Amino acid sequence: MSQTIIDKITEQQSNLPGREGFLAEFTDRSMAEFRRLGIPAVKHEEWRYTRVSGLFRLEMGFGTGTSVTAADIDAHRLPDHEEATELVFIDGRFAPALSNIRHNEKELVVMPLSDAATGEHADKIRAHLGHSAAYHPDGIQALNAAFAGIGLFVMVRKGFATEKPIYIYCIADSRTGYVFAQPRTLFLVEAATQVMVAEHYVTLGSGESFTNEVFELCAEQDAVVEYVKIQDEGPMASHVGTTHVRQTGRCLTNAVTISLSGRMVRNNLNMVMEVEHGESHMHGLSLLNGETLVDNHTIVDNMQPHCQSNELYKAVLDEASTGVFNGKIFVRKDAQKTNAYQSNKNILIGEKASANTKPQLEIFADDVKCSHGCTVGRLDEEAMFYLRARGLGEASARALLLHAFAADILDRIGHEPLRRYVDRLVSQRLAYDIHNGQ
């Protein structure tokens, strides 16, 4: 990476809001980290299969965050959005004018991080902002942190449970050139709450874009959190996203990650279980074609006894796509009676498709039950034969089986309308493949 690009990024960073107090200190520290660590090369064990260095080019722009209208977003709205709180990021900047907050102020707090860091929530920001950095000591993560000045603070207040989801749209506008977006959210879920939050990543236009986001979520005692990430960006989009979930009280967190398109997608998902009896579920589906590369890295950090985690990631790899999976389960010394399961299943369809998987266990406590499994293979020939014998064409039989394969993950989306919405995206993709194949 040349000095001119670093200078360009530095200049941009120094003009962001939040240039005082803790936030300024945090972002400057992160910027120094970014300069020190640089962009991870292929030699970096965590970036073995995924190249990001080519994304840092001089023509990258940071966008103005004002080029998008509500009409542009309409095509990408999630189901029942009229009832939901909608938070919109344009090119990494929170856009209050396009957002609709439909919860009342007693339930939900939404404000820029730069305001929250100096106001009544300052101590919370101090406690939670940047907690994910220790899990991803690399330049990419630090670079996002350096731009936290344009980030957003969301807090779901204590004792509040609602059916209304919170939708977050992260939109990169590539219509005017190569755009580099860095959304950052700190999402606090206070005790005894139930909330469903979905992030939707889309690109406007067919140009090149690069999204580097960090979403930090902290769930307190007795919270029930459902988190869905839908990544459906343009064919020229690159995406590095980190979702960091921290359980500071005994609670249940459920995360589903759906990756459908783009050029290079990297999803980091961390579950940090800091308290006894925590429970977490992680599910992921990658449905890929073209030359898309999707890299899912997950970390489950079991710090205390009696925690449970369950993980299932599936990938359908068509054409020349590549699926990468790395799942780490850490069980620390004191975390006895941990139950942790992990499974990764890949179906290779394309002649040039490839799957790289590395399930990883690191265990320091003896009284635990941990297992992982992974498979790479084709569609079951006998199942195909069964369907063909009953009069289904090859393409339909294949679509049916793949849809069933994906259903294990789709079923994990608890919010009914959203599940149907994602199911439709998946079905469309499979049907599209059928026409392509004929």
Next chain:
Amino acid sequence: MYEENDDILQQVTTSEYKYGFVTQIESDDAPKGLSEDIVRFISGKKNEPEWLLEWRLKAYRHWLTMEEPTWPNVDYPPINYQDIIYYSAPKQKLAPNSLDEIDPELRRTFEKLGISLQEQKRLTGVAVDAVIDSVSVATTFKDELAKQGIIFCSMSEAVQEHPELIRKYIGSVVPTTDNYFTALNSAVFSDGSFCYIPAGVRCPMELSTYFRINAANTGQFERTLIVAEAGSYVSYLEGCTAPMRDENQLHAAVVEIFAGEKAEVKYSTVQNWYPGDKEGKGGIYNFVTKRGLCQGDHSKISWTQVETGSSITWKYPSVILKGDHSIGEFYSVAVTNNFQQADTGTKMIHLGSHTRSRIVSKGISAGRSNNSYRGLVQVARKADHARNFSQCDSLLLGDKCGAHTFPYIEVKNPTGIVEHEATTSKIGEDQIFYCNQRGVDTESAVALIINGFAKEVMNQLPMEFAVEAQKLLAISLEGSVG
């Protein structure tokens, strides 16, 4: 069963590391340190041809440009490569004509280790090549094997007598530049075993090499080369021990296996280098590169290893499945106790079509040890219908040890099927309770359960080895229960 358990217990209570004695024999050492002169000295001592010296020097020069790998999940103070003696040979009459001429002290050493150098012990039916420190001291059953055209001798002998074979195959499977320790080994290797099975011959007995480090401050760098021509079969055993010393000693070996069409090679190791004492002081650094090449179609290479010794193990016996329909297998039991660290596993590289591989790895950690499985299964773009199944299970005894798994799976062909599964758990309390109830005390119950846990791998070992390995398992885990 009771008797057997009592037997194990007896062993357990009496011995920590029973091979820890030192043999008082004079040895002929090179000065400490490593330089081109040392490489020339070793080559000169062995009376080697010019091309081999060149080959060594090339490896040495390459080694100078390399850095020690830091990626394994092990932790040790930096090794001072200038503080090691790279050549140490027991002083004895040049080239003994018969076994009677071998230094009796030396012969006693091997008797203590339970290795028969006396050919009258034909019952065991195992041909042995014994390597002490850096030099092969005796090879048994040589003549008998020669009748079938099998060559089984020390590496230095092979260099003198079969230079054409050595030149053809040495470094062909593990290139000198492969990694830091292969480069080092290639530069300074002092001896090892060479085994050549001609086409169509089924080797009538188990071949075995016994390695022993005796002298202090030395490193052992041996090289084993096995060539199995088309249609041949050989089963090969390797055993290792070393005296107890407070300093760490380095063992960096290379094993190369070449399998021609329809050839089968079975390689079994019981590695019992000195693991260090209970405080983690001393012990062998075991940094070994083992690789087999299934060059011909329908060939098969199988690695079986029982790893109980060494303070640090760094070892990945691999198979390159180049020939169509070739088979690679890896069976491993790795036990770590006290402060031992093991980072071991395998690589299966599928290049040919219809190639198959199977990995069974059992890790047992106790004390404050760390045990890692690291494996790679790679299916290349052109390897149609490749099949792999891997299973790695870890057992934790105690809450201060760690078990880690790092499997890498890279599939580039949609017709390949790769499966991997791994579990980590402790010995079930209900299993121990079941044994207790039937009058088996806890220590024996644990030994029993562990033997059951490792059975899949033990079954792959030849008979004589299996018994030894089973005892070793129990000894290694002494005191870790309760």
